């Protein structure tokens with residue numbers, strides 16, 4: 001399985017997660033249902049899977065090779081697009097985690113609004129980000145990077161995943 005196939009499959013898992021996460025945000029908004037551990041479980045999935053596993057491999061392997069071999073267009077797309085969005089996603093999640101703890105200890109309409117706003121912003125950002133990667137970034141890499149580079153990336157990716165276990 002190529003690194004692109006693996007990353008695309010992870011996008012599918014992340015999209016499934018976002019639907020579940022969004023349902024819990026709606027439950028909080030409409031019916032005041034708030035289960036702290038459930039929300040913290042979502043934060044954990046984002047940290048461990050969406051960020052440490054997925055975004056890190058894009059940054060350390062795929063984007064690194066694209067920047068090295070595909071020149072200025074790739075650099076612009078990655079630095080001013082993808083990396084900015086990865087960092088914005090990290091900011092949303094960092095703030096969201098604080099709000100979840102605060103809402104549990106001292107619930108208020110303001111903190112509830114922050115959880116809903118940050119949570120929805122994260123879902124929307126990630127959906128748009130994944131769409132761009134699936135339709136623009138990954139096809140660009142598939143068209144332009146050589147077989148040898150794909151082989152090299154696959155080895156590095158396998159190594160990264162085996163260190164994770």
Ligand SMILES: [Fe+2]
Pocket residue numbers: 055058082086129133
């Ligand atoms: Fe990404």
Ligand SMILES: [Fe+2]
Pocket residue numbers: 007011054055058130133
């Ligand atoms: Fe991605």
